[in-house]
Amino acid sequence: MMREKTLRIGLVAAGLFLAACSDQSGGNAPPGAGALPAAEVGFVVLKAQSVPRYTQLSGRVVAHATAEIRPQIDGIIESIDFREGRQVKAGDILFKVRDAKFSAAYAAAAATLSRAEATQQSAQSAFDRNQRLQSQSAVSQQALDEATAALLQAKADVESAKASLETARIDLDNTTIKAPISGIIGTAGVSVGSLVTQNQTDALATIRQIDPVNVDLVDTSANLLRIRQDVEAGRLGRDGAGAPSVRLTLENGEDYKTIGTISLATVNVSESTGTFTLRASFPNPERILLPGMFVRASVDLGTMPNAFLVPQRAVQRSGTGDPIAYVVSADSKVEQRKLATEGTSGNNWIVTDGLKDGERLIVDGFQKISAGAAVTAVEATIDEDGVVKQSLARPAGAGEASEAAQ
Incomplete structure (x- = not known):
């Protein structure tokens, strides 16, 4: 019993001794040794500007233009007169089709026109003669009417013959296939001796x-x-x-x-x-x-007038997915801002709302801050590659205070 009482008295004495030592040690510690220094962050000053969008x-x-070359007549390819993959000019000869039958058709049409013109001339003479005699009552009105009809028929035959001759001329001209536009011509879709048909599906060549x-x-x-x-x-x-x-x-x-x-x-x-x-x-x-x-x-x-170029490293996402950024207020505290962005320009976001001209935008030190926290702001610069360059020097005595706190 006496031993237990003695042991309790010894423990109380030891506790009082340790408390005294603690008070003595605390009295000699530097003021504020237990307080951590404010987090250091790098910032850039925002400037509103007109930003291209x-x-x-x-x-x-x-x-720019494409022309697919197709024949307008039926015939045999006689020659290919261009070099594939080269520049051609409008009007250059590309292909020639054998033209013997078209030349013959043209000659026949020309002969038909000559015959029609001769018939017209004869009908005109008959009409003039009957008209003169009818004025003298030497022929009947019926004879004059018949001469008039013959003349009109002859004139119609002449016009028809002219149209046939023009058709034959067009067909003969189409035996020479020319470039409709200038450009680069591709490969030929046919070879010499190939049979081509009018308006066929496959193009002979394409010009672009x-x-x-x-x-x-x-x-x-x-x-x-x-x-x-x-x-x-x-x-x-x-x-x-x-x-x-x-x-x-x-x-x-x-x-x-x-x-x-x-x-x-x-x-x-x-x-x-x-x-x-x-x-x-x-x-x-x-x-x-x-x-x-x-x-x-x-x-x-x-x-976009009055926009801001904000470095991409300074823009984060909130829990709802909205773009946000942090700025340093006048009393050196962190403020969170919700941004409105309009795409990017280089390594920067284009921000049209949420920031003000002259504000200090935090670009470094995000891991140590939160909204409302006090910070030590140090101005920084960002190069073209988005690398932050700054000098975050600790205040004098910060190292000693940290060691004393430890």
């Missing part, structure tokens, strides 16, 4: 104009309505007149050097896909753009 569309290259060349781009009707709303609301405008400019990216990822322009837009929307077509025209002197090639296009829609 582009829309990215896909499309395919199509020839590819300088300039067209690019058909596809966009949705919903996007068209959004653009129209932005224009009407003043969020999007164009500087000056003229058609929108277009830049191309080729299939290998390289940019096409020459800038094109929108030449037309269809006035109907596809019922099956809900899209409409824009056609852009591009100079193509080096024949880089070929019909059927897939391309990506960036169409200049105009400029």
Whole structure:
């Protein structure tokens, strides 16, 4: 019993001794040694500006004009007078069809016309003679009427013969097949000695104009309505007149050097896909753009006034999927902002609402902050690759205070 009482007294004494030591140690510790320093963040100052707005569309290259060459007569190919894959000019001879029977038909038509003209001349003389005699009552009216009918018939025969001769001439001319347009001609679909028929299904060759060349781009009707709303609301405008400019990216990822322009837009929307077509025209002197090639296009829609170029690293997503960003308030606290974006420009988001001119946008140090937290803001810069460059120097004595707290 006495031993248990002695043990309890010893434990109480030990506790009082430790408490005294603790008070003594705490009295010598630096003030605020247990408080953590404010998180350091990098920021950039926002500046409102007029930002060009582009829309990215896909499309395919199509020839400016295409002509499929087909024969207008039946016959045998006598010669091919072009080099495949080369430039031809309108009016150049491409094919020749054997023309013997067409020359004979032309000669026969010419002879028929000569005979008709002779008959007309004879009928005219008979009419003149009967008309003169009838005025003297030397012939009957019936004889004059018959002479008149014969003359009219002869004139009709002459006109018919002329038409037949013209048809024969056209057929004879069609034995020489010429290029209807200038452009690049493809391969020949026939060889010398082949039989061709009038308006056959298979083309003898195809000519395509590819300088300039067209690019058909596809966009949705919903996007068209959004653009129209932005224009009407003043969020999007164009500087000056003229058609929108277009830049191309080729299939290998390289940019096409020459800038094109929108030449037309269809006035109907596809019922099956809900899209409409824009056609852009591009100079193509080096024949880089070929019909059927897939391309990506960036169409200049105009400029957005009072917009912000916000680095992509500064934009995050909320729990609901909305774009958000953080700014440093005047009292050095973090504020969360919900943004309205209109696409991207390089490594930046184009923000049209949610930020103000001159605000300090946080671009680094997100892992250490939350809305409402106090921070130490240090100005930073971001290079073209999106890399932040800053000097986050700790306040003097921060290291010693941390060691003392430990």
